[in-house]
Amino acid sequence: RRPALLRREAVAATVPVAVAALLAGSGPAVAAGSVGTAGVGDPYFPLAGNGGYHVSHYDLTLRYDPVGRHLDGRAVLTARATQRLTRFDLDFQGLKITGLTVDHVKAEHRRDGQELVVTPRRALRKGERFQVAVTYNGTPGPVTDPDGSADGWIPTDDGAFVAGEPQGAMTWFPADNHPLDKSSYDFTITVPQGRTAVANGVLLGQRTAKGRTTFHWRQTEPMAAYLATATVGAFQVTQYTTRDGIKVYDAVDPREAAAAKPVLKQLPSVLEWESRLFGPYPYRAAGSIVDHAPEVGYALETQTRPVYDRAPDLSTLVHESAHQWFGDSVSLTSWKDIWLNEGFATYAEWLYAEQHGGDSAQKAFDALYARPATDGLWAFPPGDPGSGAHIFGTPVYARGAMTLQALRTAVGDRDFFRILRAWAQQHRYGHGTSAQFERLAERLSGKNLDRLFTTWLYTQGKPRHP
Numbered sequence: 001r002r003p004a005l006l007r008r009e010a011v012a013a014t015v016p017v018a019v020a021a022l023l024a025g026s027g028p029a030v031a032a033g034s035v036g037t038a039g040v041g042d043p044y045f046p047l048a049g050n051g052g053y054h055v056s057h058y059d060l061t062l063r064y065d066p067v068g069r070h071l072d073g074r075a076v077l078t079a080r081a082t083q084r085l086t087r088f089d090l091d092f093q094g095l096k097i098t099g100l101t102v103d104h105v106k107a108e109h110r111r112d113g114q115e116l117v118v119t120p121r122r123a124l125r126k127g128e129r130f131q132v133a134v135t136y137n138g139t140p141g142p143v144t145d146p147d148g149s150a151d152g153w154i155p156t157d158d159g160a161f162v163a164g165e166p167q168g169a170m171t172w173f174p175a176d177n178h179p180l181d182k183s184s185y186d187f188t189i190t191v192p193q194g195r196t197a198v199a200n201g202v203l204l205g206q207r208t209a210k211g212r213t214t215f216h217w218r219q220t221e222p223m224a225a226y227l228a229t230a231t232v233g234a235f236q237v238t239q240y241t242t243r244d245g246i247k248v249y250d251a252v253d254p255r256e257a258a259a260a261k262p263v264l265k266q267l268p269s270v271l272e273w274e275s276r277l278f279g280p281y282p283y284r285a286a287g288s289i290v291d292h293a294p295e296v297g298y299a300l301e302t303q304t305r306p307v308y309d310r311a312p313d314l315s316t317l318v319h320e321s322a323h324q325w326f327g328d329s330v331s332l333t334s335w336k337d338i339w340l341n342e343g344f345a346t347y348a349e350w351l352y353a354e355q356h357g358g359d360s361a362q363k364a365f366d367a368l369y370a371r372p373a374t375d376g377l378w379a380f381p382p383g384d385p386g387s388g389a390h391i392f393g394t395p396v397y398a399r400g401a402m403t404l405q406a407l408r409t410a411v412g413d414r415d416f417f418r419i420l421r422a423w424a425q426q427h428r429y430g431h432g433t434s435a436q437f438e439r440l441a442e443r444l445s446g447k448n449l450d451r452l453f454t455t456w457l458y459t460q461g462k463p464r465h466p
């Protein structure tokens with residue numbers, strides 16, 4: 001969540017997209033049909049992800065020096081070709097590559113912007129499993145997003161804040177960098193003794209030798225690259241297991257500890273409350289990373305373990321936790337459907353308030369609806385923000401949540417909560433689209449909801465009162 005952006009509207013800074021590059025792959029086609037495309041065809045981020053293969057597992061070995069801001073990395077990707085491939089791309093920006101093999105054989109490669117173009121010694125057959133190993137190093141830094149915000153590897157005074165939505169994963173590891181591709185991950189991260197490196201999933205072990213500590217993390221359930229983290233800092237660590245058997249690991253910057261502690265204590269009860277509403281929590285691990293990185297300006301729902309730029313308030317904790325169902329387990333198919341993440345996580349905040357002695361969701365809806373037609377809330381429809389510059393704008397969060405309240409009013413509480421649960425359950429560990437959500441809501445309620453969704457998701461300007 002971006003507290004700053006919710007107050008100050010995202011300024012449109014639309015970057016003309018390199019559609020030509022998308023259509024052409026990242027160079028002249030060698031043999032039509034056997035070159036993996038440079039993107040998966042996302043209209044907002046045409047170069048994000050790659051065509052021709054899926055990654056099943058990333059094995060990332062990293063060593064970070066927070067003083068010299070130097071990163072040494074080795075990424076081993078296990079993938080499967082979905083077509084014959086004489087050439088394919090990875091997304092990787094910045095760092096220097098010192099070695100690259102495909103199935104242990106050196107492979108030709110070149111850089112072209114964020115595309116790392118790989119030509120294996122021999123063509124890969126359709127359906128073939130293969131392994132890509134990339135060794136690299138340098139000083140990682142963030143990428144600037146179309147809305148002017150930064151994500152990726154963001155150095156801090158004691159380590160790095162690492163969050164990759166929507167593009168930044170490629171600043172620290174070579175990836176198939178689009179939520180369409182989900183994979184398991186292993187992280188082996190070495191940092192100076194006294195620093196902690198926190199990634200996703202379960203901590204398998206840590207050992208200290210010669211002034212350095214190595215942390216081994218494993219994310220078993222499928223994860224999109226943008227939800228990976230390897231945040232480094234001088235953290236205070238708390239570990240425990242909830243009564244549902246979820247392994248919790250909290251890492252907190254001491255400067256944020258006093259404010260964070262009472263909020264983080266609520267995580268088990270928040271996850272239990274959300275599990276009752278949305279169905280079982282999707283992961284075996286949970287926790288929080290509370291950094292001190294005021295320059296970042298947002299939190300991210302990094303899978304199993306959201307990362308916060310400061311001590312979160314309870315509503316923000318509820319928001320990032322709700323993303324574990326909506327956004328992380330049920331992933332986007334296309335960035336333009338971002339309201340399926342942000343509208344749902346914002347609506348979870350409303351529901352939490354409603355069921356814990358605060359305002360009702362209807363009251364939250366009414367307060368927003370009272371805003372004049374000239375307000376930024378009505379600047380564009382949430383189901384079609386128009387470009388990557390708008391994916392974190394107020395309409396996506398607030399009018400996205402209003403859409404769910406309008407749906408609840410139309411179908412009634414019983415069907416509404418059945419729809420939310422069914423959405424999380426039917427697309428668990430997978431993907432969803434707005435159209436699929438609309439069909440599900442119609443099927444479960446037995447109502448024609450075409451007008452409702454057209455009005456709230458796709459129609460420009462302030463809708464007439466439902």
Ligand code: ARG
Nearest residue numbers: 001002149151165298299300
């Ligand atoms: N998904 C995050 C949240 O609302 C926001 C991420 C913002 N990212 C960015 N690059 N501005 O929980």
Ligand code: ZN
Nearest residue numbers: 001341342345
């Ligand atoms: Zn969010």
